[in-house]
Amino acid sequence: MKRKNAENAREGKPVGASRSEMTEIVLPAQTNPLGKLLGGHVMHLVDMAAAMAAHRHSGSYVVTASVDYIDFRNPVSLGEIVILKSQVNRVFHTSLEVGVEVYSENVLTGEKKHTTTAYVTFVAIDEHTRLPKPVPPLLVNTEEEKKRFREAGKRREVRLALRYGKK
Structure with a gap:
């Protein structure tokens, strides 16, 4: 089993292997x-949807390292369905960025709205040592995937500059 995981890590995985979607109906307590x-509940759902994509790509446990960006565009109302779509945008060595788009769906009219966009960075960790471990490369094919890949690199530069005080 370990040999197969090591081989997959070298081969890489396509973006589609990480794509995840989750849905939930908005209840009064939320x-x-x-x-x-x-907004805090939306952030929780974003972290969960992003973690699913990160787990799928890395084949390991992951921990949230940062949320670089979250943009609330439209509110989600009581009784609506909230839909979260996530995918890995870029892999670094032990970390990976996941993009999440959130939509609302009115169950009475069928109207859908883009409500939130977020970028979450995770670090893959070894299940025994809890230390960071290498992540399989990301195979990007479409123009959209290549664009997300480039933009994730730019966000990482900004994130690291802010973290380490570089300008």
């Missing part, structure tokens, strides 16, 4: 007094 989904 809303604010205005009947809108709490």
Whole structure:
């Protein structure tokens, strides 16, 4: 089993292997007094959806290292369905960036809205030592995947510059 995982790590995986989707209906306990989904709950769902994509790609446990960006565009109302779509945008050595898009769906009208976009970075960890471990390379094929790959590299440069005080 370990040999097969080591071989997969060298070969790489396509973006599609990490794609994940989760849905949830918005209930009263998850809303604010205005009947809108709490931003903190959206952030929790984003972290969960992103972790699924990171787990699928890395084939290991992952821990959240940073949330570089989260943009709330439209609110999600009580009774609507919230849909989260995630995929790996880029792999570094032991870390990987996952993009998450969140949509709402009105169950009465069928109207869908893009509500949130986020970028979350994870570090893959070894299940025994809990130390960072290498992640399989990401195989990008489409123009959209190549664009996400490039943009993730730029976000990483900014993130590291902020972390280490470089300008």
